[in-house]
Amino acid sequence: MKFQKPRGTKDILPKDIEHWHYVENTVREVNKLYNFSEIRTPTFESTDLFARGVGSDTDIVGKEMYTFLDKGGNSITLKPEMTAPVARAYLENSLMAESPVQKLYYISNMFRYEKPQLGRFREHTQFGAEILGSDSIESDVEIILLAEEIYKRCGIKNFSIKINSIGKIEERKNYIDTLKTYLKNNFESLSDDSKRRFETNPLRILDSKNEKDIRLTENAPKILDHLTPASKSRFEEVIDRLKYLGIDIEIDFRLVRGLDYYTDTTFEFISGDLGSHDAIGGGGRYDGLIETLGGKPTPGIGFASGLERVILVAEKNNFKFPEPENVILYFISLTPEAKNISLKLITGLRDSGISCEYDFLSRSFKAQMREANKLNSQYVYIIGEEEINKGAGLLKKMSDSSQSEVAFGDLLKSILKS
Ligand code: HAM
Numbered sequence: 001m002k003f004q005k006p007r008g009t010k011d012i013l014p015k016d017i018e019h020w021h022y023v024e025n026t027v028r029e030v031n032k033l034y035n036f037s038e039i040r041t042p043t044f045e046s047t048d049l050f051a052r053g054v055g056s057d058t059d060i061v062g063k064e065m066y067t068f069l070d071k072g073g074n075s076i077t078l079k080p081e082m083t084a085p086v087a088r089a090y091l092e093n094s095l096m097a098e099s100p101v102q103k104l105y106y107i108s109n110m111f112r113y114e115k116p117q118l119g120r121f122r123e124h125t126q127f128g129a130e131i132l133g134s135d136s137i138e139s140d141v142e143i144i145l146l147a148e149e150i151y152k153r154c155g156i157k158n159f160s161i162k163i164n165s166i167g168k169i170e171e172r173k174n175y176i177d178t179l180k181t182y183l184k185n186n187f188e189s190l191s192d193d194s195k196r197r198f199e200t201n202p203l204r205i206l207d208s209k210n211e212k213d214i215r216l217t218e219n220a221p222k223i224l225d226h227l228t229p230a231s232k233s234r235f236e237e238v239i240d241r242l243k244y245l246g247i248d249i250e251i252d253f254r255l256v257r258g259l260d261y262y263t264d265t266t267f268e269f270i271s272g273d274l275g276s277h278d279a280i281g282g283g284g285r286y287d288g289l290i291e292t293l294g295g296k297p298t299p300g301i302g303f304a305s306g307l308e309r310v311i312l313v314a315e316k317n318n319f320k321f322p323e324p325e326n327v328i329l330y331f332i333s334l335t336p337e338a339k340n341i342s343l344k345l346i347t348g349l350r351d352s353g354i355s356c357e358y359d360f361l362s363r364s365f366k367a368q369m370r371e372a373n374k375l376n377s378q379y380v381y382i383i384g385e386e387e388i389n390k391g392a393g394l395l396k397k398m399s400d401s402s403q404s405e406v407a408f409g410d411l412l413k414s415i416l417k418s
Pocket residue numbers: 080081082083112114119120121122123124125126128129130258259279280281282283284285301302303304305306307308309
């Protein structure tokens with residue numbers, strides 16, 4: 001084969017598309033119930049948006065972006081995530097003037113140059129939601145409830161919700177100093193990756209998957225113990241509210257997330273069915289992001305989830321996706337004139353919402369019948385020489401093989417009646 005898709009990308013074929021449609025429709029339905037409106041942003045943005053918004057020391061910006069110079073010499077990046085683009089669009093279009101709280105959702109393709117493996121792609125599809133303009137406990141809860149509802153409707157069982165607070169930027173700075181002092185004593189025992197992160201992004205050492213790092217950080221100072229009373233009590237309020245609503249959560253001091261914009265609440269939805277990349281989704285607050293991008297201080301919170309991962313887990317959990325809708329009526333036309341009549345009838349039926357199919361290969365009666373069976377069509381309508389003379393075709397119901405003569409002009413009525 002001469003051409004192959006780029007590594008880490010995928011073709012979504014017709015046999016798989018129904019699962020995609022189901023998840024996408026569910027995302028839309030649930031967001032509608034929660035009164036979120038859809039936002040779409042460009043596939044690419046100026047590189048600087050992500051460098052500033054997500055942070056140049058993060059893996060995403062430092063290692064994973066698809067960045068290039070366009071013909072005008074501008075540095076462009078295919079979007080690796082949606083929070084910074086949504087924040088940019090919010091500012092550029094002054095959405096705050098329309099309503100002080102904006103509830104936005106998206107389904108869009110993301111690009112990250114990562115090592116492909118189960119549930120990890122170089123182009124993946126994210127759905128997610130953001131609330132801009134509120135720092136209330138309710139907004140934290142709303143986002144977590146929204147995500148949970150989508151997962152439940154996609155048949156995802158056995159997920160856990162991990163939650164943490166990484167405080168405000170100032171609190172985090174102080175904590176990072178304490179963490180570094182602790183890690184300094186054991187620097188040589190850290191993995192190479194963590195040694196590098198010690199300078200660039202020490203917080204991420206906490207969520208390293210390396211055994212040695214995990215053991216070393218087990219007794220490291222915890223960020224929750226370094227929050228101001230206000231941040232701590234905010235976090236406790238979020239936890240209490242979620243517990244009150246019966247949401248099972250697990251506080252995880254390692255949950256620092258990989259993007260620099262986070263403040264206070266961070267959370268992830270974890271599924272044991274995903275292997276080492278166990279997050280089906282994640283998010284948190286980002287109360288400083290809009291300001292970083294040049295706006296007035298504006299709080300925000302959101303989450304995003306990989307659609308591929310949701311489908312993967314749903315399939316592993318044997319979720320019964322709705323059966324695809326089949327062609328209702330297959331036309332078997334046996335002469336050129338029969339084809340003309342069929343086409344005319346088909347056009348009228350399709351206008352009335354009846355799905356129809358017919359033969360494109362001038363196949364024999366038998367072969368057309370086989371095709372109708374393969375398509376699982378509910379009816380076939382047969383038109384040959386004799387039927388043309390009578391002005392009526394033979395309508396056969398596939399489920400019980402019953403058949404009756406139905407005049408061309410009565411076909412729609414007859415289908416709608418049965
Ligand atoms: P993230 O954790 O980088 O967060 O990505 C969100 C989700 O996207 C992950 O939990 C995972 O399900 C999926 N995902 C990420 N990378 C890949 C990949 N290479 N292949 C397949 N799936 C992937 C964000 O992107 C934040 N913008 C989320 C957010 C929204 N925070 C606040 N608002």
